[in-house]
Amino acid sequence: xxxxxxxxxxxxxxxxxxxxxxxxxxxxxxxxxxxxxxxxxxxxxxxxxxxxxxxxxxxxxxxxxxxxxxxxxxxxxxxxxxxxxxxxxxxxxxxxxxxxxxxxxxxxxxxxxxxxxxxxxxxxxxxxxxxxxxxxxxxxxxxxxxxxxxxxxxxxxxxxxxxxxxxxxxxxxxxxxxxxxxxxxxxxxxxxxxxxxxxxxxxxxxxxxxxxxxxxxxxxxxxxxxxxxxxxxxxxxxxxxxxxxxxxxxxxxxxxxxxxxxxxxxxxxxxxxxxxxxxxxxxxxxxxxxxxxxxxxxxxxxxxxxxxxxxxxxxxxxxxxxxxxxxxxxxxxxxxxxxxxxxxxxxxxxxxxxxxxxxxxxxxxxxxxxxxxxxxxxxxxxxxxxxxxxxxxxxxxxxxxxxxxxxxxxxxxxxxxxxxxxxxxxxxxxxxxxxxxxxxxxxxxxxxxxxxxxxxxxxxxxxxxxxxxxxxxxxxxxxxxxxxxxxxxxxxxxxxxxxxxxxxxxxxxxxxxxxxxxxxxxxxxxxxxxxxxxxxxxxxxxxxxxx
Amino acid sequence: xxxxxxxxxxxxxxxxxxxxxxxxxxxxxxxxxxxxxxxxxxxxxxxxxxxxxxxxxxxxxxxxxxxxxxxxxxxxxxxxxxxxxxxxxxxxxxxxxxxxxxxxxxxxxxxxxxxxxxxxxxxxxxxxxxxxxxxxxxxxxxxxxxxxxxxxxxxxxxxxxxxxxxxxxxxxxxxxxxxxxxxxxxxxxxxxxxxxxxxxxxxxxxxxxxxxxxxxxxxxxxxxxxxxxxxxxxxxxxxxxxxxxxxxxxxxxxxxxxxxxxxxxxxxxxxxxxxxxxxxxxxxxxxxxxxxxxxxxxxxxxxxxxxxxxxxx
Numbered sequence: 093x094x095x096x097x098x099x100x101x102x103x104x105x106x107x108x109x110x111x112x113x114x115x116x117x118x119x120x121x122x123x124x125x126x127x128x129x130x131x132x133x134x135x136x137x138x139x140x141x142x143x144x145x146x147x148x149x150x151x152x153x154x155x156x157x158x159x160x161x162x163x164x165x166x167x168x169x170x171x172x173x174x175x176x177x178x179x180x181x182x183x184x185x186x187x188x189x190x191x192x193x194x195x196x197x198x199x200x201x202x203x204x205x206x207x208x209x210x211x212x213x214x215x216x217x218x219x220x221x222x223x224x225x226x227x228x229x230x231x232x233x234x235x236x237x238x239x240x241x242x243x244x245x246x247x248x249x250x251x252x253x254x255x256x257x258x259x260x261x262x263x264x265x266x267x268x269x270x271x272x273x274x275x276x277x278x279x280x281x282x283x284x285x286x287x288x289x290x291x292x293x294x295x296x297x298x299x300x301x302x303x304x305x306x307x308x309x310x311x312x313x314x315x316x317x318x319x320x321x322x323x324x325x326x327x328x329x330x331x332x333x334x335x336x337x338x339x340x341x342x343x344x345x346x347x348x349x350x351x352x353x354x355x356x357x358x359x360x361x362x363x364x365x366x367x368x369x370x371x372x373x374x375x376x377x378x379x380x381x382x383x384x385x386x387x388x389x390x391x392x393x394x395x396x397x398x399x400x401x402x403x404x405x406x407x408x409x410x411x412x413x414x415x416x417x418x419x420x421x422x423x424x425x426x427x428x429x430x431x432x433x434x435x436x437x438x439x440x441x442x443x444x445x446x447x448x449x450x451x452x453x454x455x456x457x458x459x460x461x462x463x464x465x466x467x468x469x470x471x472x473x474x475x476x477x478x479x480x481x482x483x484x485x486x487x488x489x490x491x492x493x494x495x496x497x498x499x500x501x502x503x504x505x506x507x508x509x510x511x512x513x514x515x516x517x518x519x520x521x522x523x524x525x526x527x528x529x530x531x532x533x534x535x536x537x538x539x540x541x542x543x544x545x546x547x548x549x550x551x552x553x554x555x556x557x558x559x560x561x562x563x564x565x566x567x568x569x570x571x572x573x574x575x576x577x578x579x580x581x582x583x584x585x586x587x588x589x590x591x592x593x594x595x596x597x598x599x600x601x602x603x604x605x606x607x608x609x610x611x612x613x614x615x616x617x618x619x620x621x622x623x624x625x626x627x628x629x630x631x632x633x634x635x636x637x638x639x
Numbered sequence: 640x641x642x643x644x645x646x647x648x649x650x651x652x653x654x655x656x657x658x659x660x661x662x663x664x665x666x667x668x669x670x671x672x673x674x675x676x677x678x679x680x681x682x683x684x685x686x687x688x689x690x691x692x693x694x695x696x697x698x699x700x701x702x703x704x705x706x707x708x709x710x711x712x713x714x715x716x717x718x719x720x721x722x723x724x725x726x727x728x729x730x731x732x733x734x735x736x737x738x739x740x741x742x743x744x745x746x747x748x749x750x751x752x753x754x755x756x757x758x759x760x761x762x763x764x765x766x767x768x769x770x771x772x773x774x775x776x777x778x779x780x781x782x783x784x785x786x787x788x789x790x791x792x793x794x795x796x797x798x799x800x801x802x803x804x805x806x807x808x809x810x811x812x813x814x815x816x817x818x819x820x821x822x823x824x825x826x827x828x829x830x831x832x833x834x835x836x837x838x839x840x841x842x843x844x845x846x847x848x849x850x851x852x853x854x855x856x857x858x859x860x861x862x863x864x865x866x867x868x869x870x871x872x873x874x875x876x877x878x879x880x881x882x883x884x885x886x887x888x889x890x891x892x893x894x895x896x897x898x899x900x901x902x903x904x905x906x907x908x909x910x911x912x913x914x915x916x917x918x919x920x921x922x923x924x925x926x927x928x929x930x931x932x933x934x935x936x937x938x939x940x941x942x943x944x945x946x947x948x949x950x951x952x
Contacts, residue, residue, distance in 0.1 A: 151857055153853065153856055182859050185857055185859035186858045186859040187859065190858065193850060193857075198849065199850045199851055199853075201851045201854075201873065202873065203873055203949075204869075213859065216859055216860050248948045261854070264854070
C-alpha cells in the first residue's frame, strides 16, 4: 500500500536547482513538490519567480545556451527526465508530459494548417496511419468542443479566434493522453468569457483522462477556482505549499499574504460622486474603417458606433470590455491619434474632433496617454530625463526648468531624481510604467488616457501603480479615462464604469451600480466569468462568511 | 489566389508603359547625336540632315515616341544603327547564354546557400557557423573578375578540366554546355551563395526563437524536422525576396563574367550598344530587362503567397 502511495505522484521534483550558465547564479533554488494523477497543482508567483523555468525544466526544454540544471531530480511517471538522452526525451514529450503555452496567437505555426499540426504529434511518435491519425484529430477537436471539426482541420491559425487556437493547442497537448499536462498561463491572453470556457474544458478533460495538471499562473482568481493544491514561488524558491483552502484562507508566509491581499476586490469601495466641472464630453463619436480595395469592395468595419460619454475633473472613468469591443479605438479617437469618422469631442469647451494638425497642436498637451506595454512604449536609446522633458521642450519650456520639473515628477511617481540619467532597460516593468506616467504628467494634461496601463504588471506592482494614478487624479484634478479588460482593476480605481461591446457602450453608471446591480446581460456575463469572484482575497475568506 | 495573380499581371501593363516612356526620354535627352555617330567625322551637314530624316529624328518628340510604341506593338524593334541587323535578331542570338547562365547560377546558389544558412543557424555560435559566415564574407568581398581568373587558373590552365573560355548552348551539346558553363556559374555564384546563406541564417535564427518552435519541440518533433519544416518555411519570405532581387540583378550583372569567359551574352551586347549609342538596340534591351525585372517581381509576390497563407487573404 505504501508502495502505491509513494508512486502516486505523476510528477516529482526533488531539490531542483537551475542556474544561469554564465554566472552560475541560481534562478531556481532547491525546489521540491509533486503532482498526483487527476490533481491540479497551481504554481503561483510573480514575474521572475522561476515558474516558467520550472515548467521548461520538466519538459526538458531549457535553453541549453543559457540555463543548466545544477542539481536535483525530476521524474515523470517514474521516468527520470534529467538523465534522459535527447531522443528519449523527445519520445516522452507529448506522450508522457505535454505543455500548453500562454500565447495562443504565436504558439502555432502560422504557415501550416492546424489539422496537420495536431496530426504531426501522432506522426512524429509513429502512431497509426494517415487515415487513423486524421480520425483521431477530428475526435480530439470534438472533445475540445471546436465547432465544425472538418472545417477547423483545414484552417490556418490566423483564421481562428484566440479561444479556438488555444483549443487547438490543448488538443495537441492531450491527443496522446499524457500523464502530465503543464499549462503555463494558458488563459492569461484570453478574454474572461473565453478564459472561463478554457478553464472548464481543461478540468473536464482532466477528469476524463485522469491527467495530472501543473497549472502555472499569476492570477489568484484562477487559482481559487481550479487549484487542488497551491505552490507559491518567489525568486526561485518555494515559499509555501498547501491545499487551496489552507493557502488562501490561512497563508503562512508573508509573501503569500502580500500576494493574495494585493488581488483587487470585485467590490468597489464607496466613493462620493465627483461634482467638479466636466472636462471632456464626447457625443455621437464613431469610427469606421474602409476595407477591401478598388477591385473587391467590402462594407466598412464599424469599430466604434455612435458613442456618448463625459468625464469630470478629478474623476476616473473606466472603459471595460473584451478584445474587439472598441475601447482602444475610442481612446485613439479621443486623443486624436486617429480622426473619427463622425461625432464631436469637446475638451474644455473646444470641439477637437475635426481640427487639423496645426490647430490641434495646442490641445495635444491637454490629452496625454499611458500605454499598455511599458517595455515597448519608451525609446530604449533615450535617457529617462530626455523622455520626460521631450514634450515640455516641444511646447517651449526652457531646458533648465524642464529638467527640474522632470526631477520633481520622477519623485512624485515614486522614483528618485538620481535615476534621471538612466536608460529604460535599467528599470523593472512597474518602474517603467511610472516613467510613462511621469512623461504623461509633464505637460500638465487635463485628461489622462490610461490604455490597459496596468495589465502587464504583477499584482503587487499593479496595486502600487493604481494607488499612484488615484493619488494623481485627486491631487491634480486630472480626469482619467481608464481602459481595461479587468473588472477587478476597474472596481478598485474607477468612479464610474462604461461597459463596451461590439463598438458600443452597453451599460454605464457608477462603479458600484454597474458591478453590484448590473442591468445589461452582457455585464452580468462578464462579472460571472471573472475568476475567483466568490473569494474575498484581502480578508482570506469566501464572501458571505463571517471573519 | 488565381484572381490575385491575374490582377497583379494586369497591373504590370501601366508599369511597362511608364518604363517605355522613361526609356525613350532618357536616351533622347542624353547628350550625343546618333546621326553624327552613324555618319562619321567627315559627313557634311546635308548628309546629317538626310540621316536624321531617314531615322525620323527630325520629327517632334511625342510623334517619335508614339511611332516607336506603334512599331513595338507590331513586333518591330527596329534595326541596329551600327550593324544594320534587326534588333530582335541580335537580342535573340545573345539571350540564350545569359539566361542559361542565370538559371544555372541561381539553381546552384540556392542549392548550396540554403543548406549552408540553415546549418549555420542551427549551429549558431559554434566553429562551423563561424566558418560558414567567414566564407560568406569572402564570397561578398572578392571581385567577380578575381574569382573568375582564379578559377580559370586553377581548373582550366592547371588541372585542364574545363575550357578557358567560350560557350556552347545546351541544345547543341549538353556535355559541352556543362563544361563551358561550370566556371562562369561558380564565378557568378560566389556572391549569391554568400548573400542567400547570410539571409537564410538570420531569418532561420529569428524564426527559431518563435513560440511555435517551442511548441513543436514540446510535442516531440525531432530537431531536424523542427528546423526544416517549421523554421525554414517560415523563413522563406525574406529568402525569396533576396534571391529574387538577386536574380534580377544577375541578368544585368553578368557583363564582367561574360567578358572574362568570352561568352557572347546580353551583358556584352549591352555594353557594346551603349558605347556605339545604338539607340534602337539600347531601348529594346532596356525594355527587355525591365520586363524581366517586372516578371521576377511578380514571381516573388506569387511565391510569398505560396509560402505564407496569411498573405493570400
